[in-house]
Amino acid sequence: AQTVTQSQPEMSVQEAETVTLSCTYDTSESDYYLFWYKQPPSRQMILVIRQEAYKQQNATENRFSVNFQKAAKSFSLKISDSQLGDAAMYFCAYLYSGGGADGLTFGKGTHLIIQP
Amino acid sequence: ETGVTQTPRHLVMGMTNKKSLKCEQHLGHNAMYWYKQSAKKPLELMFVYSLEERVENNSVPSRFSPECPNSSHLFLHLHTLQPEDSALYLCASSQETDQPQHFGDGTRLSIL
Numbered sequence: 001a002q003t004v005t006q007s008q009p010e011m012s013v014q015e016a017e018t019v020t021l022s023c024t025y026d027t028s029e030s031d032y033y034l035f036w037y038k039q040p041p042s043r044q045m046i047l048v049i050r051q052e053a054y055k056q057q058n059a060t061e062n063r064f065s066v067n068f069q070k071a072a073k074s075f076s077l078k079i080s081d082s083q084l085g086d087a088a089m090y091f092c093a094y095l096y097s098g099g100g101a102d103g104l105t106f107g108k109g110t111h112l113i114i115q116p
Numbered sequence: 117e118t119g120v121t122q123t124p125r126h127l128v129m130g131m132t133n134k135k136s137l138k139c140e141q142h143l144g145h146n147a148m149y150w151y152k153q154s155a156k157k158p159l160e161l162m163f164v165y166s167l168e169e170r171v172e173n174n175s176v177p178s179r180f181s182p183e184c185p186n187s188s189h190l191f192l193h194l195h196t197l198q199p200e201d202s203a204l205y206l207c208a209s210s211q212e213t214d215q216p217q218h219f220g221d222g223t224r225l226s227i228l
Contacts, residue, residue, distance in 0.1 A: 004158070035216060045206060045219035091159070097214050101172030103149055103161035104208075104217060 002027040004094050006107035013082050014115045020067075021077045021110045023092030031097040034068065034075045035104070040088040048090070051075065053097070079112075087114045119143045122207050122220035129197065130228050137192040137223045139207030147213045148190040150182060153204040153222070165190060166213050194225075202227045 004025045013019035025034070036048040051059045051068050058066050063083075067076045079086055092107040120141045129135050141148060150162040164171040165184040179201075181193040190207055204224050208217040 033214075033216070037219075043204065043222045043224075045208070047216055047218070050216055095214065095216075101164050101213070103151070103164055103172075103213075104159070105161075106159040108156070108158050 002029070002032075002094050002096070002102075002105050004092050004105050004107040006090075006092055006110050008110045009108070010111040010113065012113040012115060013079075015082055015084060017082055018078060018080045019082055019112065021079075021090050021092075021112065023075045023077070023107055025073050025075065025092070025094050025105075027073070027094065027096075029096055029098075033095045033097055034066075035093040035095065036064070036066070036075075036077045037091045037093060037106075038086075038088045039091065039109070045091070049077065082114050084114050084116060087112060120207060120209055120218050120220035122205075122223050124223055125221065126224045126226075128226045128228060129194070131197055131199075133197075134193070134195040136194065137205055137207075137225075139190040139192075139220055141188055141190075141207075141209040141218070143209055143211075143218060145209040145211050145218075146187055147210045147215075148184060148187075149208040149210075149217060150190065150192050151206040151208065153206055155203075159206065163192075164213065171213065197225075197227045199227050201225065 034051045038046045063080045089109045093104045147166045151159045163182045183191040204222045206222045207220045210217040
């Protein structure tokens with residue numbers, strides 16, 4: 001079974017600075033997707049960025065980028081120019097690309113605090 | 117507008133009550149999901165529906181009963197719940213089961 005591990009329960013960063021959130025995962029599959037979701041106090045789980053395992057190029061979405069290391073099974077999220085609105089719980093998630101019944105496997109989350 | 121709407125937003129019920137959670141998606145997706153989010157634990161998948169057919173029941177207790185009458189609506193019927201069932205219940209949908217999921221705001225459930 002696949003597992004997702006986020007080793008940082010909480011991270012703090014100064015506004016406008018850069019922060020990196022860590023995620024490692026374990027799977028025996030070769031084709032899968034990885035995601036970062038953001039959950040602010042409003043509770044809605046918002047998709048931040050996605051990465052297809054077959055793509056070597058790291059995904060980027062504006063201030064958000066990932067460092068995907070497939071061999072190391074590592075998928076970190078870098079947030080540049082941090083803003084107050086980035087404060088939230090961040091969840092790393094895995095999805096087998098063959099579809100089916102497994103749904104998303106989530107890590108426990110990292111609470112990101114933005115210091116003004 | 118989130119695309120996935122959940123009602124009610126909050127629910128408090130006794131252990132002997134029967135209630136239902138509702139989820140509606142306006143995205144034209146074919147797959148819908150129920151997740152449970154408890155404090156200090158990762159989100160747990162409860163049920164998956166694809167084209168209105170249940171694909172998986174992740175060993176969820178029978179006091180939780182899902183219903184998917186059509187591809188846009190998903191219900192979670194609750195009866196004789198336990199205090200440990202207090203949690204945030206999140207609904208999600210995706211185009212297919214191998215596509216990114218879009219989540220609703222969740223229902224915060226408290227069992228007295």
